[in-house]
Amino acid sequence: MLALPIPMIVALVLGFLFIRAVLSGDRPYLFCALLAICALQGVVVSLHQHYGIAALLAVQPITATVIPPLAWVAFQATAIRRFDLARDAVHLAVPVFTAFCMAFAPDTLDVVVPAVFLVYGGAILLRLRQGPDGLPLMRLETGPLPGLVWSAIALALILSAVSDGLIAVALATGRGWLQPWIVSLLSSAALFSIGLLSLSQSVVGAPEERTAPQAPRPDTGDPAAEKDLMARLDTLLRDSALYLDPGLTLARLARRLQVPAKQLSATINRATGDNVSRYVNGFRIAHACERLRAGDSVTAAMLASGFNTKSNFNREFARVTGMSPSAWQTRDTT
Incomplete structure (x- = not known):
């Protein structure tokens, strides 16, 4: 009987949800991309950790560090401001830097990868401290729900960082046998949470009006x-x-x-x-x-x-x- 590892099961579920989202056409493309990269990461993790494809060792940290900046850009573009290619493309530097570390300083990845997840997860939580009014593109009828969903996504990113940290500790202390369990439980849970939460209708912002901007009136406090x-x-x-x-x-x-x-x-x-x-x-x-x-x-x-x-x-x-x-x-x- 064929038994699938947990990361592969997560990848298949997220892949199905990605296809359904694309076919329905009711999700912003950035959320579809987030679903796709989470599904891809599940496949990469499963093939490397559970099926022994060693060549994917060099791919896994790079695909992993695509997820946090993509979540951040999706957050910005749907909740705060419209997507700006020139402004948002800078986040591509994160997986590029990870690839550089993989090629020239692989020992640094135990710090770099968790740090990426922590920084982006923390940045989302920090922005959410402004409350619902800090998300000007969110539909007002949803109230606090978008903030709660994005908080959960940020915590899932932080959970992934914690799992990477635990793996590093396990390997450093001679408990490498724990690595598959940490990946299967914590890492897969983080990927699954990010993917599912991105499907919430509460985090889909309303289209911004395309009328020409007017000169703002000064805030005098009067x-x-x-x-x-x-x-x-x-x-x-x-x-x-x-x-x-x-x-x-x-x-x-x-x-x-x-x-x-x-x-x-x-x-x-x-x-x-x-x-x-x-x-x-x-x-x-x-x-x-x-x-x-x-x-x-x-x-x-x-x-x-x-x-x-x-x-x-x-x-x-x-x-x-x-x-x-x-x-x-x-x-x-x-």
Whole structure:
């Protein structure tokens, strides 16, 4: 009976998910690339560690160090800013440097490879400390979910670094027999987690508007200027019913108001105590209450109010009203 090692099983699952993502066409190409490289790494690890193909020893660290910079570029391009080839291509230097180390200083790889995973995982976590408003391309209706998913991806990168460190310690202390177990359990778990998490719809940002950028207004910190900005924001949301668009992002709002995204989020926070997502979702929940009062079903009210998923809708509805949509509808009709 054919028995497949865990890394190969992980590779096959991720490969299947990659093919499905490509055929469905609903995933950004950077996420598809991340799935593909995770699947490839599973194959490389399996063929080297479990099937004894020694030639792949020189390939394994290079393909491994493609994953963290690719995850970082996907994070930047879908959550923070549009992909910029000239700016993002610099991350290709990471696997190139790894190849250089493999050729001329292979002993350094025990430090280089874990360091790459730690640095990129830590960079993602550091950026996420800014909260949901630090991800201006994320759809506001998703709330904190993108941050949670990206945190999990960052932790998976760090887990991979830990597994590499444990392998180095095992080899240095004469416990090389532990290496296949560490690879099969920790490394494969990290690859599998990164691949699966990249499929979450919460981390797919909305397309950024392609209109010509306007000259931003200065952030003076003046209370009168902030009051004016909030008035313009409320007018924009109410007159255009922009909050009903499930693809609405902080970047799009800021572009419409001709202010930097950081300025807009800071102004909303100071004026209301809420982040941008919660502020806009307040408009959405008020609209959903109107639809429920008019007799719409919970699902119809959700879709008509700018939400794509019930989990996000139920979470925000409970936050604003203190009860579930069905309980609110029942109370309002009795």
